[in-house]
Amino acid sequence: xxxxxxxxxxxxxxxxxxxxxxxxxxxxxxxxxxxxxxxxxxxxxxxxxxxxxxxxxxxxxxxxxxxxxxxxxxxxxxxxxxxxxxxxxxxxxxxxxxxxxxxxxxxxxxxxxxxxxxxxxxxxxxxxxxxxxxxxxxxxxxxxxxxxxxxxxxxxxxxxxxxxxxxxxxxxxxxxxxxxxxxxxxxxxxxxxxxxxxxxxxxxxxxxxxxxxxxxxxxxxxxxxxxxxxxxxxxxxxxxxxxxxxxxxxxxxxxx
Amino acid sequence: xxxxxxxxxxxxxxxxxxxxxxxxxxxxxxxxxxxxxxxxxxxxxxxxxxxxxxxxxxxxxxxxxxxxxxxxxxxxxxxxxxxxxxxxxxxxxxxxxxxxxxxxxxxxxxxxxxxxxxxxxxxxxxxxxxxxxxxxxxxxxxxxxxxxxxxxxxxxxxxxxxxxxxxxxxxxxxxxxxxxxxxxxxxxxxxxxxxxxxxxxxxxxxxxxxxxxxxxxxxxxxxxxxxxxxxxxxxxxxxxxxxxxxxxxxxxxxxxxxxxxxxxxxxxxxxxxxxxxxxxxxxxxxxxxxxxxxxxxxxxxxxxxxxxxxxxxxxxxxxxxxxxxxxxxxxx
Ligand SMILES: Nc1ncnc2c1ncn2[C@@H]1O[C@H](COP(=O)(O)OP(=O)(O)OP(=O)(O)O)[C@@H](O)[C@H]1O
Ligand SMILES: Nc1ncnc2c1ncn2[C@@H]1O[C@H](COP(=O)(O)OP(=O)(O)O)[C@@H](O)[C@H]1O
Ligand code: SF4
Ligand SMILES: [Mg+2]
Ligand SMILES: [Mg+2]
Numbered sequence: 001x002x003x004x005x006x007x008x009x010x011x012x013x014x015x016x017x018x019x020x021x022x023x024x025x026x027x028x029x030x031x032x033x034x035x036x037x038x039x040x041x042x043x044x045x046x047x048x049x050x051x052x053x054x055x056x057x058x059x060x061x062x063x064x065x066x067x068x069x070x071x072x073x074x075x076x077x078x079x080x081x082x083x084x085x086x087x088x089x090x091x092x093x094x095x096x097x098x099x100x101x102x103x104x105x106x107x108x109x110x111x112x113x114x115x116x117x118x119x120x121x122x123x124x125x126x127x128x129x130x131x132x133x134x135x136x137x138x139x140x141x142x143x144x145x146x147x148x149x150x151x152x153x154x155x156x157x158x159x160x161x162x163x164x165x166x167x168x169x170x171x172x173x174x175x176x177x178x179x180x181x182x183x184x185x186x187x188x189x190x191x192x193x194x195x196x197x198x199x200x201x202x203x204x205x206x207x208x209x210x211x212x213x214x215x216x217x218x219x220x221x222x223x224x225x226x227x228x229x230x231x232x233x234x235x236x237x238x239x240x241x242x243x244x245x246x247x248x249x250x251x252x253x254x255x256x
Numbered sequence: 257x258x259x260x261x262x263x264x265x266x267x268x269x270x271x272x273x274x275x276x277x278x279x280x281x282x283x284x285x286x287x288x289x290x291x292x293x294x295x296x297x298x299x300x301x302x303x304x305x306x307x308x309x310x311x312x313x314x315x316x317x318x319x320x321x322x323x324x325x326x327x328x329x330x331x332x333x334x335x336x337x338x339x340x341x342x343x344x345x346x347x348x349x350x351x352x353x354x355x356x357x358x359x360x361x362x363x364x365x366x367x368x369x370x371x372x373x374x375x376x377x378x379x380x381x382x383x384x385x386x387x388x389x390x391x392x393x394x395x396x397x398x399x400x401x402x403x404x405x406x407x408x409x410x411x412x413x414x415x416x417x418x419x420x421x422x423x424x425x426x427x428x429x430x431x432x433x434x435x436x437x438x439x440x441x442x443x444x445x446x447x448x449x450x451x452x453x454x455x456x457x458x459x460x461x462x463x464x465x466x467x468x469x470x471x472x473x474x475x476x477x478x479x480x481x482x483x484x485x486x487x488x489x490x491x492x493x494x495x496x497x498x499x500x501x502x503x504x505x506x507x508x509x510x511x512x513x514x515x516x517x518x519x520x521x522x523x524x525x526x527x528x529x530x531x532x533x534x535x536x537x538x539x540x541x542x543x544x545x546x547x548x549x550x551x552x553x554x555x556x557x558x559x560x561x562x563x564x565x566x567x568x569x570x571x572x573x574x575x576x577x578x579x580x581x582x583x584x585x586x587x588x
Contacts, residue, residue: 181315186529186537208458215531254488
């Protein structure tokens, strides 16, 4: 087991004088194995992204514990956590937003490499970047461009390549394809599958598209109003959904 | 649209217009940018009959939105438009500005993909929808208000009474689009052009939007041009589907025929890239409309391409009564 969440909760304060509280995540527990893709589905606002950000400690949990590689994250000292951060990364829905609009793609890709000192010297750096580009299916000609000169699918590949530079063990993919066309979506899904297979990276794959999640996940967790109401393998979830909310979601699939 | 109505009195015309609501003939919408020409819509011909929903499918940048905007002549300055746009037999391209304004919002409603500019920023959204409802239905104000609230809750705009008083800037893009949808539906137009109504929506909301469009179409007999890149949405709503690639229609036919038995390699490729079918992407990416490949525009990505495809440009040809394909080597 690579990652485990135990009774994870997050409350946000809202409204005037922070008087109202909402429990965006409410006592969530699950684990993810090495090289496993865990799908997380639910309606908009059900708490999926919040779970993703909690796992990476981009948000501080109100309650609960997170174990990564056997270590409890919330107990780690700053320095230790800093080292672990490299292993845990996130890909967002809007790739253009995760890239600096004023930086050429080369600079964007070099940034994490320099930050963690992953290549000695310029020529090693370039070598590394070209290798990453090839992995995600881009070419050298893209390096001199700015983010707005890329298509959505290409920008998402750059975002993935940046994450790959760090050789992470775990990646949260938060709706990485929901703004992309079907054919481009297929390219990105295929790439994620390849990263799982070849580099044994584990993913939390967040989506509101049940069919995408069904196709890509080893296991699926269904989330409703901050709680995981059902968790299982795709076949079992789709052929024998147990929770009424799962049935409701499955019934809302538009069949071709 | 007084002129159109007078024309309708003519019985011969009547029989004809009862059939066809909108006919587009050889439409070309080109943009000029920095000396080069962008052929966003290139020689498109299609018909929408009364009560029919035509799905327009294709990937980002292929020209779907520009086609929709062309019908209402809502194009920027640098656009040049050519061809015929016949609405109930009357040429839209020769209407005056005043006639155009009457046509928009009354006979033809556009629910745009990027809705930020279509709502009045200084007016509560509820009032904007209310205005449309009162204008088009003979309702008392209180009845109209409850109709608006009902539309809002159907579209899952949470706490309808509060949303009613919100101003456009307080809503997300998706919410604004749903407000416009409520407004468009309330107007009872003859034709709704709806651009990517489900993009980015979750499955539950998507099915609500589909339901609402379906209800509108069947209750009021409204025709629709449904612009989408989502096959399941098109399958659920459209009677016929037109597939667009790089500014051209490459396949058009009855929904079931196109989806079950796609004849154009691009349509087949798109269907194969769906997650349910093993997500096999089409190699390469859509061409830049500025520098289109010679011959068939799809040939660099096509597994069926041969010498002929690189040399000459295929025409849209009729395969059988209602199925058209632009390809030298159609799939079987
Ligand atoms: N920083 C915040 N402050 C206040 N409330 C928040 C904050 N972040 C999230 N929320 C609320 O927490 C709930 C869960 O949000 P979250 O973003 O996790 O949903 P989600 O399942 O990812 O939805 P979507 O599918 O729309 O991305 C929502 O009600 C949201 O409004
Ligand atoms: N105002 C404009 N000036 C120049 N090119 C434009 C303009 N609007 C759209 N285009 C181009 O026309 C093509 C079709 O765009 P669009 O219809 O928006 O595509 P979609 O099929 O995604 O709706 C694209 O190549 C786009 O970049
Ligand atoms: S004409 Fe040739 S290249 Fe074009 S779609 Fe048909 S087979 Fe493919
Ligand atoms: Mg989210
Ligand atoms: Mg568009």
